[in-house]
Amino acid sequence: MAEKLYAQTSPDGREVIRQNMKDLRNAWELVSETLQSSLNKLDNCLLQFAEFSLSQEQLTKWLKNIEHAMQQHTETKATLQEKKAQLQNHIVINQEILSHQNLVQSVCDKAQELVNQTKDNTLNTYLESIKNLYEKIVTKSKELMNSLELSVQNHSEFNQVCQKLKLILKEQRDKIRENDSIAAEKDNIVKKLNIFKEMKTINTTENELRNHLGEVFQLVSKTTTKKGINVMSKEISRIDSDKSQLIIQLDTIIEKMEEILIQWTDFEN
Structure with a gap:
């Protein structure tokens, strides 16, 4: 439509049409760039959700296994040899618990990034609960190890x-x-x-x-x-x-x- 108007318009009018077309193209490009940026953000957010879900699943599974393993170490034993073996097994478990601190921190960091991006504060509840649960497991493991060491020492x-x-x-x-x-x-x-x-x-x-x-x-x-x-x-x-x-x-x-x-x-x- 602008091309058709050029032939019927004075030079000053053609300049106005060109400026209008330029402004329109700039506005269209800005919309396109904004749309692409939004799509990229959504894709990135979905990727982060996927990574967070995978890490959360791994962490939840590990926490259940650790709790089960620690429960076995609370069982009383008959002999000194059995108690020593139980203590050694729990020392390994304790080391594993401490080594998972990076995984816990990673999951919490991903959750915090998602909170910052999505403004969804419901993830904060999970963030606090996972930190508290991990800290309780660390404390419980330390107390259990001290108890097993004392049991071995007394026996x-x-x-x-x-x-x-x-x-x-x-x-x-x-x-x-x-x-x-x-x-x-x-x-x-x-x-x-x-x-x-x-x-x-x-x-x-x-x-x-x-x-x-x-x-x-x-x-x-x-x-x-x-x-x-x-x-x-x-x-x-x-x-x-x-x-x-x-x-x-x-x-x-x-x-x-x-x-x-x-x-x-x-x-x-």
Whole structure:
């Protein structure tokens, strides 16, 4: 239409038409550029939504798996070996939790970008909940690891105290075997008798160890299965029984040696 008007219009009018056409083309190009820019923004936003959804799905799946794995690590175990294995497994889980901090931050960053672009504040609720959930898992994992470490430490101490008491009993039995013979002179029998009487007196170290064993047993029982508690109870009973038998043996030997000394006195008289 402008081309047709050129032939019927004065130079000044043609210039006006050209300017009008130029302004129209500029306005059309601006609309086209704005439209393309809007399309690009929409495409970019959709891409970000897709990346966010994928990251969110991965994070949600991982959080469920971690919670399930941590739940298994709260189960009580029977033996020290099982507790050590449980602790090592949770150390691996704890390291994995800490290594996922970048993934959590990435998901939160994507959510924040979407909030900035779309002005959709409903994503802020998810943003806060995912941060809080991750922080709770980190805290729970740390507390669980500390609890497992304490359980292993207490069970190890229980075993060590048992071994110390068994060693003391063994040394005492060896000492009895070394001095049990009554085929000796009077002075030697007197010396042996004093040794056995001294062995019967309360041994402070042994007594403290036995009391400590009872205290540690109470602590260990809180994180041990019934089967494990029964095994530990039998271990304590065996130690107490061995000690009782050793006292009876000492009483018998002391009585026997005192009789020999009486015979020596009668002989000397």
